[in-house]
Amino acid sequence: DEADQGVDQRDGKGWSDSPGHEESDANKEENLKLRLPTCSDMICGYACLKGTVAMRNTKRGSWYIEALTSVFAEDSRDTHVADMLVKVNRRIKQREAYAPGTEFHRCKEMSEYCSTLCRDLYLFPGYHPVN
Amino acid sequence: PPIPLLKHCTPEFYHDHQHLAYKLTSEPRGLALILSNVNFSSETNLEYRSGGDVDCTSLEMLFKHLGYQVTVIPDQTAQEMQNALERFSKLPDHQDVDSCIVALLSHGVEGGVYGSDGELLQLQEVFRLFDNANCPNLQNKPKMFFIQACRGGE
Numbered sequence: 001d002e003a004d005q006g007v008d009q010r011d012g013k014g015w016s017d018s019p020g021h022e023e024s025d026a027n028k029e030e031n032l033k034l035r036l037p038t039c040s041d042m043i044c045g046y047a048c049l050k051g052t053v054a055m056r057n058t059k060r061g062s063w064y065i066e067a068l069t070s071v072f073a074e075d076s077r078d079t080h081v082a083d084m085l086v087k088v089n090r091r092i093k094q095r096e097a098y099a100p101g102t103e104f105h106r107c108k109e110m111s112e113y114c115s116t117l118c119r120d121l122y123l124f125p126g127y128h129p130v131n
Numbered sequence: 132p133p134i135p136l137l138k139h140c141t142p143e144f145y146h147d148h149q150h151l152a153y154k155l156t157s158e159p160r161g162l163a164l165i166l167s168n169v170n171f172s173s174e175t176n177l178e179y180r181s182g183g184d185v186d187c188t189s190l191e192m193l194f195k196h197l198g199y200q201v202t203v204i205p206d207q208t209a210q211e212m213q214n215a216l217e218r219f220s221k222l223p224d225h226q227d228v229d230s231c232i233v234a235l236l237s238h239g240v241e242g243g244v245y246g247s248d249g250e251l252l253q254l255q256e257v258f259r260l261f262d263n264a265n266c267p268n269l270q271n272k273p274k275m276f277f278i279q280a281c282r283g284g285e
Contacts (some may be wrong), residue, residue: 008222014175020162021234022160029257035262036270036271037263038262038263038264039258039259039262040263041153041256041269041271041272041273041274041277042261042271042272042273042274043274043275043276044258044275044276044277044278045275045276045277045278046278047279047280048149048281048282049282050241050282050283051241051282051283051285052188052281052282052283053284054279054281054282056180056181056182056183056186057182058181058182059182059186060181060182060185061182061185061186061189062182062183062186062236062279064185064279065185065190065277065279066186066189066200068190068193068195068277069189069190069192072137072197072216073136073137073138073193073196074138074278076137076140076197077136077137077138077139077140077144078140079155080142080152081273081275086279087175092281096268102234117153119151119152119273120148120151120152121152121153121155121230121273122140122148122149122152122153122155123154123155123160123198123273124140124144124145124149124156124199125137125138125139125140125196125197126137126139126140126198127139127142127145127156128156128158128166129139129156131251
């Protein structure tokens with residue numbers, strides 16, 4: 001028999017016009033057809049944290065891109081993307097600016113990533129499926 | 132600096148891990164777009180990003196080695212970046228591949244990156260172009276974004 005499952009409400013402002021059940025008027029028909037949230041399956045890596053600067057070496061390029069390319073080249077064979085971005089975080093955390101005589105000397109940076117991924121994201125480099 | 136040689140995954144690794152992973156076997160693995168702003172118009176007070184060319188080249192090589200079809204577009208205004216991203220997001224080729232990469236390299240603030248004209252491109256607008264409503268060809272496929280830009284001044 002059908003037990004009362006309750007209804008889902010959202011925390012935050014703006015839900016009070018429809019207190020009885022979850023509802024969003026925008027694109028209602030489209031959403032029903034898609035059966036997907038508007039946004040999913042994305043991962044975004046940021047060189048630095050909100051409110052801070054990202055560092056760049058005039059010869060070697062940005063700290064973040066340097067760490068990203070070397071970690072991905074070394075580890076994509078057996079590590080998924082979110083875990084590689086954790087390793088990038090570790091490298092960025094360790095680094096310190098070299099710019100004697102400027103305000104940036106010995107300054108730090110921290111990277112981060114945001115994810116709506118729903119599975120492991122392995123790049124499987126060089127793997128070709130056999131039909 | 133040259134990136135280390137990319138190591139390939141073994142068939143055994145693939146077979147042991149593909150069950151919990153996104154499907155990622157198409158050739159190419161996906162399309163990749165790099166928008167790299169290094170030169171900014173003189174009225175903007177945004178400095179030349181020395182070393183930015185190194186970033187752009189190493190990312191391009193990395194994505195190619197990873198099996199992506201890469202497009203690089205340098206020094207675009209905010210409107211041109213928006214247009215390029217919109218065109219890219221609507222390419223029919225996304226339908227036949229398993230993933231997508233977008234990299235934005237520029238000066239920036241929290242939530243936005245600068246075009247070469249000193250105007251801002253909002254990142255929310257970038258993500259919106261690739262979401263499930265606006266980019267049906269990439270629904271349920273992993274989409275990677277890499278943002279090299281400042282997010283404030285401290």
